[in-house]
Amino acid sequence: MPTSATTLLRAVRALPLPSAGRPLIVGVDDWALRKGRTYATIVIDLEHHRPLDLLPDRSAAALATWLRHEPQIRLVARDRSTEYARGTTIGAPGARQVADRWHLLLNTRQMLERWLARVHPRLKQVLPTTPAAASVRRTKAYPRAPAEVLTRAAAVERWQALYDDVRRRVAAGQSLRRINRETGLARATVRKYAFAPRFPRHGLRGPGPSILDPYLDHLSARLEQGCENAMQLWRELRGLGYPGTPKQVGRWLNERRTRPAKTTIRRWQRSPAAATTKPPSRPPLPSPKQLSWHLLRDPDELDPAAAAAVARVLQDGEAAKVVGLARRFCRIVRSGCGGRRAGSTAVAAFDTWVAEARSCGIRVVESFAAGLDQDRAAVRAGLELPWSSGQAEGQINRLKLLKRSMYGRAKLDLLRCRFLLAA
Structure with missing residues (x-):
């Protein structure tokens, strides 16, 4: 039967959506309708492993409105978003909130990365514990052409100007949210620039593959x-x-x-004598992002270069304190959800950790611990109960596949119909 594309899309939009039943345990998470610009919310029935709805944004008002139509819900698994926490409190005040354990580990690594970005220039001055062994493997990229060097220098100047602008706005008393809105920079970039005492430069990046x-x-x-x-x-x-x-x-x-x-x-x-008088330079230090991964991994899983970088960083007293607290919290999160006894032990260890971290004297760690303390009930539930938002992450992958099959041009109503009908 010949028909136009418009008629077909109109027919898809007119199809009745499947009945979602009466869910009791749901998970919520955000997903990008347009990455970096527009975000929406997905709601999943964790008991029956099926999607329930797509909300137009990731605000507390949208989630609260949806939850008011489902008064029987008794548990909501989420990440540590304050909007989702507030929306759940407003829309389902009797429901128990559960903080996702994977997001707790992610937030810990992000906290460590923010601290490393501030102290990275100081850590570069720390000498390695053992001299680096000679190796024929490359540790940096080959020299670039003059045009590439100039392009890179121009890009650094642009980012330096953005950093100076953010610092001026912070000094003038503007909030990070307002700076994010007016400059168009990502929230993480605004936060990094706002608290960095100097312009953060990239650390060592592994060289790409070469035919040589x-x-x-x-x-x-x-x-x-x-x-x-x-x-x-x-x-x-x-x-x-x-x-x-x-x-x-x-x-x-x-x-x-x-x-x-x-x-x-x-x-x-240049004469050989002049070339040999150059003072030996300290080996490069990995970037804050790479270091945050290395510092939280099991030491037995690190390669020699990463293990040497970790040992070099841990010579700094403040670094040893921050890394020790971060590793302890990761062990607490991983030890939870192993039964009622393991959950209660993890909760007790978490309470002790929060009290210690809030008085450690390091601003980034204290701020992170204060946020966990404000969300204490959800974090404790995440350590005790088996529920998480992992199913939401899997459904988001399927949603992205449907979205990309339509070349990313589907409006939310059409994407919602296809997503829920395909389930």
């Missing part, structure tokens, strides 16, 4: 033998199957020469 990597052992061996001819090394690599040009080999060799190349311009040449 499989031949680094051969290059290092030939360099030890005294060969510093880039064309000769390239010819040898070509015989081993290297598909690249001599330029990449020259870039690698330029950083390791003991004497100037014959083709080097005279005014650029």
Whole structure:
């Protein structure tokens, strides 16, 4: 039967939605209708593993309105959003709120990352416990072309200007929410700039793959033998199957020469003695985000480079205190939900941890502990009960698949029909 696309979409919108029944235990989470700009809310029936509804935004008013039509609900699993907490309190005051354990671990890592972003310049000055072993593996990218260097410098200048603007607004007494609204920066970026005493720069980032990597052992061996001819090394690599040009080999060799190349311009040449007088530099430190992952992982799972970075950071007294508190809280969260006895033990350990963290003298940790204390009932329920918002995360993945199958152009009403009917 031939028909137009508009008629088909109108028919889909007119289909009756399936009956959701009377859910008792639900989970709520947010999802991006347009990433970074527009967010909505998904509601899941945790007992029957099925979606219930899509709400137009992630505000407390929208969730409270939906919950008022379902007065029988007795438990709501959520993340630590204050909007969802307030909406649940207004719309279902008799329901018990459960903080999701995965989000508690995520918030802990984010707290550690915020602290690291502030003290990263200081931690860079800490000397490693053991000297780094020589390795032929690359620890940084190859030198960039002049045009790429200029582009990167211009981008840093733009971000520096944004940082200065945020700091001026904070000094003028503007709230972080207002700065986020007026500048258009992400909330996390505004918070990071507002509390950073200096412009936060990226730490060490792992180099990307290069076609030269499989031949680094051969290059290092030939360099030890005294060969510093880039064309000769390239010819040898070509015989081993290297598909690249001599330029990449020259870039690698330029950083390791003991004497100037014959083709080097005279005014650029330096004597070997001048090259050896350069003071040894401290090894680079991973970025705050990478460090936050390394510091919270099991030490037995770290590779030698990550373990050395962790040992270097933990020499700082304040870092040892912050990392110790973060690791303790992660152990408490993971030990919960192992039965009634394990849950009660985790709750008691959580109460002790909050009291200690709120008086530790470190602002970021105290703020994080104060937030947990305000949400104490939900966090304790998350440690005692097996419910979480994990099902909501899985349903969001399915929702994204449907959204992308329509090239991301579906309005919320059509996406809601397809999502609920497909369930």
